[in-house]
Amino acid sequence: GLNVAIPNKSKSIKDYQNVYNDIAEKIREEDEFDNYIGYGPILVRIAWHSSGTFDKNNMTGGSFGGTMRFKKEINDPSNAGLKQADEFLAPIYKKHSWISHGDLYTLAGVTAVQEAQGPKIPWRPGRVDQPENTTPENGRLPDATGDSSYVRNYFGRFGFNDTEIVALIGAHCLGKTHLENSGFEGPWGAASNVFSNEFFVNLLNENWKLQKNAAGNEQYDSPKGYMMLPADFALRQDNKFLKLVKAYANDQDLFFNDFAKAYVKLLESGIHFPADQKPFIFKTLDEQE
Numbered sequence: 585g586l587n588v589a590i591p592n593k594s595k596s597i598k599d600y601q602n603v604y605n606d607i608a609e610k611i612r613e614e615d616e617f618d619n620y621i622g623y624g625p626i627l628v629r630i631a632w633h634s635s636g637t638f639d640k641n642n643m644t645g646g647s648f649g650g651t652m653r654f655k656k657e658i659n660d661p662s663n664a665g666l667k668q669a670d671e672f673l674a675p676i677y678k679k680h681s682w683i684s685h686g687d688l689y690t691l692a693g694v695t696a697v698q699e700a701q702g703p704k705i706p707w708r709p710g711r712v713d714q715p716e717n718t719t720p721e722n723g724r725l726p727d728a729t730g731d732s733s734y735v736r737n738y739f740g741r742f743g744f745n746d747t748e749i750v751a752l753i754g755a756h757c758l759g760k761t762h763l764e765n766s767g768f769e770g771p772w773g774a775a776s777n778v779f780s781n782e783f784f785v786n787l788l789n790e791n792w793k794l795q796k797n798a799a800g801n802e803q804y805d806s807p808k809g810y811m812m813l814p815a816d817f818a819l820r821q822d823n824k825f826l827k828l829v830k831a832y833a834n835d836q837d838l839f840f841n842d843f844a845k846a847y848v849k850l851l852e853s854g855i856h857f858p859a860d861q862k863p864f865i866f867k868t869l870d871e872q873e
């Protein structure tokens with residue numbers, strides 16, 4: 585059924601900014617993680633994967649219940665590598681255990697985008713931890729080998745349109761694929777921890793070659809050592825997606841605005857918030873110097 589947010593009346597934006605700051609400082613502190621990419625990208629991924637189990641057809645899954653904390657969900661093969669994000673957040677939860685896990689995972693994803701110089705992501709608390717038996721079954725996250733109709737159909741389960749789909753996948757400007765996690769590898773070039781429209785610029789401008797990687801999976805590789813998943817490349821292979829890819833490659837502000845809106849919609853999928861609950865917009869560490 586529909587999940588109704590229950591904001592903690594005793595907590596203000598100050599309390600949540602403190603959690604944001606602890607996450608942001610820990611990201612800065614532990615900068616050597618994953619060959620100096622840092623924890624930002626996998627915090628974005630755990631926020632997306634905890635939300636990405638939502639299914640509007642039966643109103644199950646999504647970020648509300650914080651079920652990523654349970655073995656069944658974190659051990660989903662689609663979540664390979666995300667235990668490191670969960671372990672990163674454990675001391676944050678220990679210090680602020682008044683927060684729900686659903687709010688913590690999504691707030692971490694907001695913090696990571698903003699601290700990577702990305703757009704401001706308005707965020708609302710009120711997710712309530714649900715018991716282990718509400719954990720959705722494995723297999724609700726997308727397949728990296730999908731084509732454009734697979735991708736459009738997959739995100740249709742959330743009610744996302746083409747603009748929201750292309751904008752969201754632009755988060756692949758962050759981090760990298762790891763053979764041991766997903767069976768895809770790269771980029772060998774400097775994977776980025778700065779949020780930008782580079783994913784779209786590379787997708788359009790690089791000289792891509794489809795080839796088998798060391799795990800025997802096909803991926804697109806470029807002479808500069810960049811890579812794209814088949815599901816990434818699918819955005820070039822559909823006219824409506826391609827139009828959006830070009831728009832974002834040529835206008836980073838447009839990408840930032842559309843990404844912020846779609847990311848909020850993703851992180852809040854399946855949740856009803858009180859009409860009068862205004863979102864919080866957090867300051868970055870740099871803005872609080």
Ligand code: HEM
Pocket residue numbers: 625626628629632664665726727728729735752753755756758759760761762763765766767768813815847
């Ligand atoms: C068609 C949809 C998508 C597919 C098939 C997909 C697939 C993947 C795969 C296979 C990886 C590599 C994981 C690893 O090997 O460590 C990855 C990483 C990542 N994904 Fe996606 N993804 C999709 C959509 C999204 C969305 C909507 C977001 C966020 C809004 C996102 C954010 C990320 C980030 C930040 C990483 C890098 C993680 C790291 O550096 O460890 N992805 N994705």
Ligand SMILES: NC(=O)CCn1cnc2ccccc21
Pocket residue numbers: 756757758759760761770771775776783786809810811812813816
């Ligand atoms: N800069 C790169 O070539 C890596 C970009 N990239 C493409 N698809 C991706 C999927 C996840 C993380 C980074 C990804």
